[in-house]
Amino acid sequence: MKNAYILAILFAFAVLSVQAQKSNWEVPADKAERLSPATFTPENVKSGETIYNANCVSCHGNPGQKNFVPLNPEPGDPADAKFSMNLDGELLYKIQEGRGAMPSFKATLSTSQVWDVIAFIRTFHKDYAQEVAAEVIRSGLSGGKVAIQLVYNEAKHTIDALVTEVKPEEVKAISGADVKLFAKRYFGEAAIDEVKATNNDGKVSFSAPSDLPGDTAGNIELILKLVDEEAFGEVAQSAVLPVGKPTITHSLIEKRAMWGTVQKAPLWILFMYSGGVLAAWSVIFFIFFQLRQIYMAGKKDEETGVVREEI
Amino acid sequence: MSEDQKKKFTSDEEYQKATRRDFMKKLGIIGGAAVAGSAALVAGMKFEDKKGKDGYIRAVNDDNELITVPKSEIKYLKPDFTELQRRGREGLKGRKWVMVINLAKCRNARKCVEACQSAHHLRPYEYHINTLKMQDGKETAPYYMPKPCQHCDNPPCTAVCPVNATFKRQDGIVLIDNERCIGCRFCIAACPYSARMFHWEQPKNHEEYMHHEEEYEELMHHGKINEAAELKAKIDYDIELNVPQKKGTISKCLFSADRLREGKMPYCVSACPNGVFYFGDENEDAVTNGTTKETVRLSKLLRDNAGYRLLPELGTQPRVYYLPPKNRLFDFPEESILPEDGHHS
Secondary structure, three states: OHHHHHHHHHHHHHHHHHHHHHHOOOOOHHHHOOOEOOOOOHHHHHHHHHHHHHHOHHHHOOOOOOOOOOOOOOOOOOOOHHHHOOOHHHHHHHHHHOEOOEOOOOOOOOHHHHHHHHHHHHOOOOOOOOOEOOOOOOOOOOOOEEEEEEEEEOOOOEEEEEEEEEOOOOEEEOOOOEEEEEEEOOOOEEEEEEEEEOOOOOEEEEEOOOOOEOOOOOOEEEEEEEOOHHHHOOOEEEEEEOOOEOOOOOOOOOOOOOOOOHHHOOHHHHHHHHHHHHHHHHHHHHHHHHHHHHHHHHHHHHHHOOOOOOO | OOHHHHHHOOOHHHHHHHHHHHHHHHHHHHHHHHHHHHHHHHHHHHHHHHHOOOOEEEEEOOOOOEEEEEHHHOOOOOOOHHHHHHHHHHOOOOOOEEEEEEHHHOOOOOHHHHHHHHHOOOOOOOOOOEEEEEOOOOOOOOEEEEEOOOOOOOOHHHHHOOOOOEEEOOOOOEEEOOOOOOOOOHHHHHOOOOOEEEOOOOOOOHHHHHHHHHHHHHHHHOOOHHHHHHHHHHHOOEOOOOEOOOOOOEEEOOOOHHHHHOOOOOHHHHHOOOOOEEEEEHHHOEEEEOOOOOEEEHHHHHHHOOOEOOOHHHOOOOOEEEEOOOOOOOOOOOOOOOOOOOOOO
């Protein structure tokens, strides 16, 4: 009987610990170990505070005041131990990726802006001592610079990119690098296709989005980005290519409609209205004209002395 | 020196002294002027030198001619009232603004409401956008729904306006010109979405504007035209912002037409912390999330999530789409907000 109790308790613990682990936010080891390339300065902290107040405060509240929004799961106060126990890399990953109700800030904030936010949060962690990356190692490069060429292959209807590393003495193809293609839109950049890796010749090919509206000639500004910022730095290349659907835009008020202003009112309504006004005034004028004629006729009779008897 | 003046002096010596003093005085004035003049000349030349080639800026004037202007001469002007009215009526060419509201993500944070009210000078109980508590039936779950003006492509409100105060632009926005509005409220009656509000009382910042008006009159009275012009630009009515608001006129959501012109998303869209709003151009088939700034294809978003519009049976063709409150991120606190009989009171 005793054993059974112990077993039951042990089982309960096991279940609970599994539950607890489930709510943990696992960060891939290589991402967790990421370090800021530079020591946090008061400028970083200040900029981080501004960014925090614009993007984070609405859920997480002011750090240290525990005035976060009571959601489930609760967002928590960034000054709490739950946050301070995170490595810098873990915080970076969680802010950039997001999960559930926590939105991803990958497209909103640049990596350096996220580091600024972390610098700000860290000012609330007492025992924190910053570890800085020894040096910024661009593991994908051997001292050169990335060059990207974007071409439209009309026959195959693909957008071909060539990613190379340019050094003074040679030009080397970058193989196996993840790249992503975007189309410039009014408020942001829309991703086209999935992330693709360059082949041994540094080449990668995306199918052209023929249904994506371009300008009147189908031109779209495309941007190719290298995904691995750590290995290559922030690299992007844009080019205007005729890959999209030629689009002629129409004004929403070019047609005459009932809801249009006077200039855009339907013709029948303009005719009906002006005709109506004209008809009403004509009737009024006609009556006045008739009255005048009766009056004149009476006057003429008076002058000539004609007396008409009533019938 | 005239003969009369000469007589004042008793001796020749004194006369000599006086003329010398006069001469020195004149010399001083001329000399001073010469020094000042040459200094000005030198300063002017130095200024010309400093301007150099970089001191000029190339610009295109109203007649589409390329001109160069010295940078020091450039004044950045806020468009005046006439210009604000003209461009406000015209709208942005080649655009068809569209908004998508993802009901699954709204948790009634009301940041959109607050941002809107602060931008358009509204009191906490005056709404251009409001988050409503919704429940469609007794067996369905309640959810939150932000509701701005739907900017219909077939707007009943503009059809009934007797004075052309409310109108639709080429980019799809339905605006309201409170300089023309006579306060008849026909549009309020016509709008099936209850998107419009009426200023029954003096608007929020009324006193401040009255104060500025007085200040302006005073500056004009004292001939301080530059300061007056600067102040005027601050208090000029901006049709794309509908500020200053006016008592006895209508106000409503404007899709933040002033922000779109600058390439920024509407106040409500950018303020949302939960990624509820998408905003973009239908002509580009793309909308951008206000929180994550992620840009997606409009057609795909609507197709994948079964997007819908409010009261489609009326044929108003709204420019605001909703994504159903499926897999909600935030639960409604109550299980049901309907009374026992299942009907709203």
